[in-house]
Amino acid sequence: xxxxxDTESDEGLRTRLLARIQAPPHGGSRAxxxxxxxxxxxxxxxxxxxxxELGLGTVTVRFLTVGGDIPDGPAVAAVQAHLDAVRxxxxxxxxxxxxxxxLDVEISGLDPDTPAVRxxxxxxxxxxxxxxxxxxxxxxLSHLREAVSLAAGExxxxxxxxxxxVTHGTGEIAVMGAITWG
Numbered sequence: 482x483x484x485x486x487d488t489e490s491d492e493g494l495r496t497r498l499l500a501r502i503q504a505p506p507h508g509g510s511r512a513x514x515x516x517x518x519x520x521x522x523x524x525x526x527x528x529x530x531x532x533x534e535l536g537l538g539t540v541t542v543r544f545l546t547v548g549g550d551i552p553d554g555p556a557v558a559a560v561q562a563h564l565d566a567v568r569x570x571x572x573x574x575x576x577x578x579x580x581x582x583x584l585d586v587e588i589s590g591l592d593p594d595t596p597a598v599r600x601x602x603x604x605x606x607x608x609x610x611x612x613x614x615x616x617x618x619x620x621x622l623s624h625l626r627e628a629v630s631l632a633a634g635e636x637x638x639x640x641x642x643x644x645x646x647v648t649h650g651t652g653e654i655a656v657m658g659a660i661t662w663g
Contacts, residue, residue: 497524509569521563523547542576579616583658587642601632614655619648
């Protein structure tokens with residue numbers, strides 16, 4: 482065969498195997514729902530499980546694609562069908578996509594204000610969101626400022642907006658928004 486592509490990276494396989502060893506199946510634990518969801522969407526995709534979110538005996542599952550995008554309707558339906566087939570009979574499972582909430586940032590006083598530094602800042606903010614965003618979670622202002630400071634070539638800046646930590650409601654997740662330069 483030629484031209485084939487690995488369906489999973491070596492690091493992804495290692496991570497999945499270690500997770501399986503550390504959290505073997507338990508008949509409907511949080512780890513089980515994460516593993517069952519990843520059987521459909523891929524071994525490296527982020528998955529969040531919220532037991533009891535919609536009442537006693539319910540489990541809400543949210544996930545992103547392997548690429549970090551909000552899943553579409555068919556992906557959600559595929560995960561729902563799979564979980565319905567493997568879940569314990571006593572659990573009522575709801576699979577929903579997280580609701581994307583753009584994180585808009587305003588930065589002023591950038592020194593030096595060059596296209597390369599701006600691009601580096603955008604990449605750092607996108608990386609922060611990829612690593613820390615979760616449904617119902619908080620993006621800390623201090624982490625946002627740190628991400629801007631870590632950008633290659635950046636010497637000084639002022640984060641004008643947001644002016645405080647950004648907390649999301651149940652099911653909402655931060656995604657990259659617009660950056661305004663002042």
